[in-house]
Structure formats: C-alpha cells, structure tokens
Amino acid sequence: MARTEQNEIFFHEASFIDENGQPQTHKIPVVQELARQGIQQLPQCFVRPQHERPSPSLPYEGPFPTINMANLLALEEPVHRSRELAKLARYAEEWGLFMLENHGIDEEVVRSVKDAVDGFFSLGFEEKKLSVGTYTSVDNLGYGRNYVKSRGQSLEWIDRLTVRVAPARDSEGLHVWPRKPLNFREVMEKYVNEARRVMDDMLVGLAEVLGLERLSFLKFFEPNESVINMRVNYYAPCPRPDLVLGINPHSDASGLTLSLQSDTTTQGLQVLKNNEWVTVTWPRGTLLVMVGDLLEIMSNGRAQSAWHRVVTQKDVERFSVALFYNPPLRAQIGPVVGDGGDGDEEVSNELNYKKVVVEDYVQNYYKVAPAKEKEDFIAFAKTNK
Numbered sequence: 062m063a064r065t066e067q068n069e070i071f072f073h074e075a076s077f078i079d080e081n082g083q084p085q086t087h088k089i090p091v092v093q094e095l096a097r098q099g100i101q102q103l104p105q106c107f108v109r110p111q112h113e114r115p116s117p118s119l120p121y122e123g124p125f126p127t128i129n130m131a132n133l134l135a136l137e138e139p140v141h142r143s144r145e146l147a148k149l150a151r152y153a154e155e156w157g158l159f160m161l162e163n164h165g166i167d168e169e170v171v172r173s174v175k176d177a178v179d180g181f182f183s184l185g186f187e188e189k190k191l192s193v194g195t196y197t198s199v200d201n202l203g204y205g206r207n208y209v210k211s212r213g214q215s216l217e218w219i220d221r222l223t224v225r226v227a228p229a230r231d232s233e234g235l236h237v238w239p240r241k242p243l244n245f246r247e248v249m250e251k252y253v254n255e256a257r258r259v260m261d262d263m264l265v266g267l268a269e270v271l272g273l274e275r276l277s278f279l280k281f282f283e284p285n286e287s288v289i290n291m292r293v294n295y296y297a298p299c300p301r302p303d304l305v306l307g308i309n310p311h312s313d314a315s316g317l318t319l320s321l322q323s324d325t326t327t328q329g330l331q332v333l334k335n336n337e338w339v340t341v342t343w344p345r346g347t348l349l350v351m352v353g354d355l356l357e358i359m360s361n362g363r364a365q366s367a368w369h370r371v372v373t374q375k376d377v378e379r380f381s382v383a384l385f386y387n388p389p390l391r392a393q394i395g396p397v398v399g400d401g402g403d404g405d406e407e408v409s410n411e412l413n414y415k416k417v418v419v420e421d422y423v424q425n426y427y428k429v430a431p432a433k434e435k436e437d438f439i440a441f442a443k444t445n446k
C-alpha cells in the first residue's frame with residue numbers, strides 16, 4: 062500500500078507508579094496537535110467504554126443556579142441580600158456549583174486572561190514546552206497532559222497548563238510560568254488577586270447562611286500560606302465527541318474552585334444532579350463557583366462538592382481557567398458546626414467528617430483517582446457512623 066506522508070506525532074510524557082510500585086513512563090499524544098492535523102479518526106486510546114460515553118444531555122430546564130454577587134454584598138439592601146444568601150445555601154447544598162454574575166472583576170482583566178491563554182495555546186508544541194519549565198518535585202503541575210495513572214485508562218481529550226500561583230514563593234527558583242506571551246504572569250496574578258477577594262466573600266457568605274460565625278471557613282485560608290493552583294484546561298475540537306470525555310468525572314480536591322471559560326461556547330461542563338448528567342449553561346461574562354471536597358468537610362456536609370465532568374465538541378475549541386483555592390497544605394481542617402441559630406450546641410457525634418490535614422487529603426485523592434464515584438474520594442474524611 063502506498064504510504065502518504067505521515068504527520069509527525071507529538072507526545073506528552075506521563076510518569077506514574079504502577080500497581081506493582083514500579084515507576085513507569087507513558088507517552089500520550091498531544092491532543093491539540095492531533096486536532097491541528099485535522100485527524101478524522103479518533104485514536105483508540107481516547108475511546109471510552111460504552112458506559113462511560115457521554116449520552117446526549119439536555120441543558121437544565123429552567124434557570125441554571127445563578128448568584129448575583131452584587132446582591133450578596135449589598136448590606137444596605139437587606140431584603141435582596143437575604144434572598145441571595147438563601148439561594149447561595151440552596152445551591153451549595155443541592156448543586157455544589159453555581160454561576161456567578163456581577164462578580165465585580167474588571168472586564169478588562171478577564172479579557173486579558175483570555176487573551177493570554179489564547180496567546181499561549183496558539184504557540185507550537187515545542188515552543189510551549191520551551192516556554193514553560195517543569196516542576197521537578199510536584200506532580201500534576203506544569204504544561205502537559207492530565208493526570209494519568211495506568212497504561213490502560215482511556216485518555217482525556219485535553220491539554221493543560223497548571224501553575225501554582227500562591228504562595229508565590231512556591232514557584233520562586235522554579236521556572237514554571239510561561240515566558241510567552243510576555244505578560245502571562247502579570248495578567249494572571251492581577252486576575253488571581255481579584256478572584257481571591259471573590260472567593261473570600263463566598264466563604265464568608267456561605268458560613269453566614271449556614272448559621273456559622275462569619276469567619277468559620279475563611280479562617281482556614283491563611284492569606285500568606287493558602288494555595289491557589291491555576292489550571293488552564295484546553296479542549297481542542299474533537300472528531301468524535303460522542304466517544305470521549307475532556308475530563309473524567311471527579312469532584313475537586315479544593316476548598317472552592319472559581320472558573321472562567323472561553324467565549325467560544327456556552328457549554329462543555331456537566332454536573333451530576335439526581336443521578337443525571339446535566340449540561341451547565343455558562344453565559345458569557347459569568348464565572349463558575351464550585352464547592353470542593355474540603356469545603357464539604359468544613360461544612361460537615363451541608364455544602365456538597367460537585368461531581369462533574371467535561372464533554373467535548375466537534376468543531377469548537379474551548380478552554381477554562383480554574384482556580385483551586387486551598388488552605389495551607391499542612392493545615393488541619395475539619396467540620397465546623399455552630400448552634401444552627403437555635404442556641405443548642407451541636408454535639409460531637411453529629412460530625413459526619415473527621416479532621417484531616419489538607420496535604421493528606423490531596424495525596425489520597427491522587428492515589429484514588431480516577432474515581433468511579435465521589436465516595437471513593439471523600440470517604441477518606443468521613444467518620445464511621
């Protein structure tokens with residue numbers, strides 16, 4: 062058979078420890094490059110078993126959970142504010158995520174983040190690799206593939222860039238920020254500064270509406286030691302969206318996650334609600350807030366982390382920028398229970414979760430991932446009741 066000229070295939074390298082405790086390296090095709098080459102046939106390594114494939118999912122009927130941040134902060138409008146707070150409690154309990162409008166982050170700042178991401182992902186593969194250094198000791202950070210655990214697992218249709226933004230000293234001495242575009246770091250740090258304020262306000266609002274002291278959650282997030290990881294998820298157009306996932310189902314091992322997405326689409330993210338995958342409708346200009354496992358623990362289960370996944374689209378590229386906001390790695394967190402407003406102190410046998418050290422929780426999470434269901438992750442912090 063005559064051979065036509067082959068396109069060069071680019072690979073990310075993934076190192077992992079296999080089930081026998083042996084270090085392994087696995088080569089993973091760079092999804093963006095496959096898409097750039099216009100492949101029509103999906104490589105087998107991305108094809109999911111039948112039961113994991115995304116069946117068509119309809120957008121949620123009715124207005125998608127949305128919080129208006131301006132109302133939340135409007136102390137001089139107590140009626141608006143308490144209505145918004147009530148919604149916040151309901152969404153945190155029933156959905157684990159919601160859209161955030163009127164978030165107050167300057168439009169220009171958001172625009173510049175999207176431009177910086179576009180600038181980075183429009184570089185060639187080798188140029189991207191050269192632009193970003195590698196973390197030597199920290200797994201799952203840097204430019205590359207998503208977390209890989211074994212050779213047999215279906216690969217996710219994604220390339221991603223993860224940077225530890227805070228504490229800033231964690232990336233000192235390591236070259237981990239992209240050098241291109243030139244303003245990447247400056248733009249992202251400016252955004253993260255504003256985003257942190259939004260997340261802090263959310264933590265205060267959530268504590269308040271759950272009948273807890275205002276700083277009950279925020280107190281775990283010591284400003285100089287808390288960790289913010291920024292993950293840019295890039296999903297290239299996919300020839301067979303019906304056979305793949307952009308990201309496996311998971312909950313985030315964070316306190317809170319705050320995300321923005323590209324203007325190319327209003328879809329991509331799905332959340333499990335009443336055992337059904339629901340497509341998140343994501344209007345332009347809104348941010349997404351997600352409850353992570355650590356906040357579920359801190360709230361003794363009243364806020365529920367969202368079990369979510371990402372689907373891809375045929376001719377549409379999409380990116381999201383997720384900020385994972387965590388207490389310091391060495392911090393011990395645990396459920397905070399108040400008196401529920403009725404003056405009766407809760408007793409300790411009503412605790413559904415144990416105290417855990419953040420680092421231990423995260424380590425276990427990566428040991429378990431990819432998980433089949435949320436319980437696989439969160440069981441680590443549950444009391445045996």
Ligand SMILES: O=C(O)CCC(=O)C(=O)O
Nearest residue numbers: 292294308330371381383
């Ligand atoms: O792309 C998205 O909207 C979600 C990304 C996500 O779930 C993650 O980075 O943990």
Ligand SMILES: [Fe+2]
Nearest residue numbers: 311312313369
């Ligand atoms: Fe996530």
